[in-house]
Amino acid sequence: MNVADNLRILPATSGAMDWFPLWGNVNVLHTCRSIGLPILLIASVAGCKQPPASRYTPDTESARRGRDAIERVGCAACHEIPGIHWPQGRTGPSLVGFDDFGPIAGSLPNTPENLAAFVRNAPAAKPGSTMPAMPLSEDEARDVAAYLYGLDDE
Amino acid sequence: MSSASSDIFDAWWGWPPPVLDPAGPYAENVVVLAWALIGMGVVVTAIVVAALYVAIKGPARWKAKLGGEKAVWIGGIALPGVVLTTLLVWGLTLTASLTEPVPENAMRVRVTGYMWWFEVEYLDADGDVIIRDANELHLPVGEPVVVELASEDVIHSFWVPNLSGKEDMIPGRMNELVIQADRAGRYGGVCAEYCGGPHALMGFVTVAHGRADWNAWVAGRRGSPTEVADQDSPGVVPAITPPVAQETAPGGLSGRQVFMDSGCGACHRVAGTEANGLVGPDLTHVGSRLTLGAGILPNNRGTMIGWIGDSQSIKPGNRMPSYDMLSAEELEAIAIWLERQR
Numbered sequence: 001m002n003v004a005d006n007l008r009i010l011p012a013t014s015g016a017m018d019w020f021p022l023w024g025n026v027n028v029l030h031t032c033r034s035i036g037l038p039i040l041l042i043a044s045v046a047g048c049k050q051p052p053a054s055r056y057t058p059d060t061e062s063a064r065r066g067r068d069a070i071e072r073v074g075c076a077a078c079h080e081i082p083g084i085h086w087p088q089g090r091t092g093p094s095l096v097g098f099d100d101f102g103p104i105a106g107s108l109p110n111t112p113e114n115l116a117a118f119v120r121n122a123p124a125a126k127p128g129s130t131m132p133a134m135p136l137s138e139d140e141a142r143d144v145a146a147y148l149y150g151l152d153d154e
Numbered sequence: 155m156s157s158a159s160s161d162i163f164d165a166w167w168g169w170p171p172p173v174l175d176p177a178g179p180y181a182e183n184v185v186v187l188a189w190a191l192i193g194m195g196v197v198v199t200a201i202v203v204a205a206l207y208v209a210i211k212g213p214a215r216w217k218a219k220l221g222g223e224k225a226v227w228i229g230g231i232a233l234p235g236v237v238l239t240t241l242l243v244w245g246l247t248l249t250a251s252l253t254e255p256v257p258e259n260a261m262r263v264r265v266t267g268y269m270w271w272f273e274v275e276y277l278d279a280d281g282d283v284i285i286r287d288a289n290e291l292h293l294p295v296g297e298p299v300v301v302e303l304a305s306e307d308v309i310h311s312f313w314v315p316n317l318s319g320k321e322d323m324i325p326g327r328m329n330e331l332v333i334q335a336d337r338a339g340r341y342g343g344v345c346a347e348y349c350g351g352p353h354a355l356m357g358f359v360t361v362a363h364g365r366a367d368w369n370a371w372v373a374g375r376r377g378s379p380t381e382v383a384d385q386d387s388p389g390v391v392p393a394i395t396p397p398v399a400q401e402t403a404p405g406g407l408s409g410r411q412v413f414m415d416s417g418c419g420a421c422h423r424v425a426g427t428e429a430n431g432l433v434g435p436d437l438t439h440v441g442s443r444l445t446l447g448a449g450i451l452p453n454n455r456g457t458m459i460g461w462i463g464d465s466q467s468i469k470p471g472n473r474m475p476s477y478d479m480l481s482a483e484e485l486e487a488i489a490i491w492l493e494r495q496r
Contacts, residue, residue: 074452077460077468087451091463091478091485128404130482132455132489 059150066147069140075119078131082151092131099149105129116145171342173315177362178334180298180318183248194241205229252319256298256332263291264302267310267323269349270356270472271435271448276375277302285375286423288435289448291360294368295338303329311347314360320346335362342449351471357449375439402490404483409491412484416477424495434474441496447472458489 067083070076076084078092099110105126108114114125120141122131136144174189176182208216219225262281266273276285291314293299303312305323313320314333321331335341345356363371403409410427413419419429425438435448443453447469451457461468463485464476477485 072452073454074457074460077451077457078463087468089460089464090467091460130486132459132486134456135454 060146062143062146063150064147065140066143066145069136069144070147073134073136075134075144081148083147095148095151099151105131112142112145112149115149116141119144119148171313171315171344175316177316177339177341178318178336180252180332180334181314181316183251184319187245187248190241190245194237201229249319252332253330254332256300260298260300260332261294262300262302264304265291265312265323267303267305267307267312267345267349268473269307270345270352270469272312272345272356272358273306273435274358285372286436287375287439288443289358289445290443291343291358292368292371293333293335293360293362295362295364296334296336298332298334301331301333303331308349309347310345310349310356312343313346314341314343316341317360322347333360335360338362338364338367340444344449352469355448355450355469355472357445359444359449361444403487407483407487409487409489412480413488413491416480416484416488418488421474437492437495439496441493453493455486455489455493458492459485462488 070081070084074087075081076087076089078089080088080090080094080096082096098104102110104110104114104118105122107126108118116138118125118129118131119134120136120138121133122129123133174185176185205220208220212220259279262277264273264275264277264283266275272289274287274289274291275283276287278284291301301312301321303321303323304327305325307325309325310323311320312323312331317333317335318331321329323329339362341360341362343358343360345353347353349356413424414428419427419431421431421434422437423430423432424436429437440453445451446453446457446461447465450469451461462477463480464478465472465474466476480488
């Protein structure tokens with residue numbers, strides 16, 4: 001068993017801070033890796049740890065970019081989105097399971113194309129929508145749709 | 155995941171701040187010291203491990219030497235005494251620059267910690283506030299800036315790892331910290347002292363501007379706030395331009411009216427309006443801020459709506475109630491109005 005495995009099973013380093021966005025990112029870890037294993041060991045005790053693995057692993061590159069775009073523009077400020085640990089806003093509807101049933105926003109056929117158009121400019125895709133247009137490029141919108149569409153509800 | 159994350163990191167607002175990547179002379183000293191201490195830690199650990207190995211598995215002659223009085227005097231007293239004293243003196247010399255008096259004419263900013271955000275006030279030569287802002291600190295590149303650190307409630311700590319060491323913000327007391335950025339860019343900051351529930355979601359952004367850019371920023375902020383009229387005023391550019399942003403609130407609602415009627419002005423100030431509250435962050439220029447919720451969310455219309463509508467689900471325990479009694483149209487109207495406060 002290597003050192004990293006040991007660290008991951010320590011109760012103090014698993015779970016307690018999963019919701020905290022800083023620990024989900026890896027820049028601190030880059031630093032740790034670059035200065036070698038002994039330092040990694042010391043630094044891990046001081047708070048570095050492997051980012052928690054998401055329960056949802058997007059299967060395509062597009063979906064991975066989509067998840068990054070979701071984090072960058074902050075979709076989760078209003079929506080609970082599977083695979084996004086924080087935030088889980090409640091102003092908009094939860095997106096858990098939305099891809100498995102029903103039309104998008106209650107009115108659009110549930111297709112990736114419609115979803116991409118909707119996440120980029122909701123009021124245009126569905127007049128009267130509460131959701132505002134979001135600062136996403138067309139490519140990013142397609143990536144976001146790929147991520148949301150690829151969710152597999154467990 | 156790592157490359158994608160760095161992309162976000164570059165495009166975003168500098169979280170998490172890299173702690174060993176100094177962008178100015180004050181942070182550089184701290185990083186040198188940090189590496190020296192880490193290096194010493196490694197060396198001492200290696201010596202202890204080696205001694206332990208010898209003590210357990212080494213040849214008898216070595217074991218005897220290791221347990222002898224001489225070894226205790228040299229390895230246990232003389233060596234740590236000399237090494238620690240040297241490190242202490244050198245470390246104090248290195249970090250003395252962090253608290254040294256700075257030139258009288260240095261720019262001064264007062265940053266006050268609140269549960270759970272930062273108020274930022276730019277001071278003139280007389281110590282009067284000339285610009286009031288929140289959760290965002292703008293600096294000219296290459297100049298030392300004196301940050302006066304205060305707290306309104308509990309002990310917080312101000313830390314921009316790229317620019318300096320950390321310094322506590324203590325109620326009833328003013329600490330001073332000098333920071334300097336030698337390259338333009340955005341540097342993430344955090345509260346580095348546990349201050350209550352949402353402590354971990356108390357961040358801010360430091361933006362270092364080149365000279366010309368800096369002058370333009372100050373001129374923009376010192377002038378009367380950009381048009382703060384209602385949404386039917388023409389020619390106002392929204393904060394981040396989404397593909398085709400709606401320019402008017404749904405149902406012809408007045409965002410300004412909803413803002414005032416909902417009592418937002420009791421806590422928030424918007425210069426040029428009757429909103430005059432000082433409990434929460436000043437919103438006079440909120441539309442031009444990079445983040446919402448004290449450095450934690452990107453600032454766009456969607457996140458603004460989400461924050462107003464249910465800030466408690468985003469930052470549990472923060473002092474702003476969730477305005478979930480407002481209708482979707484009212485939330486959107488406020489967001490549209492606020493993003494014009496630039």
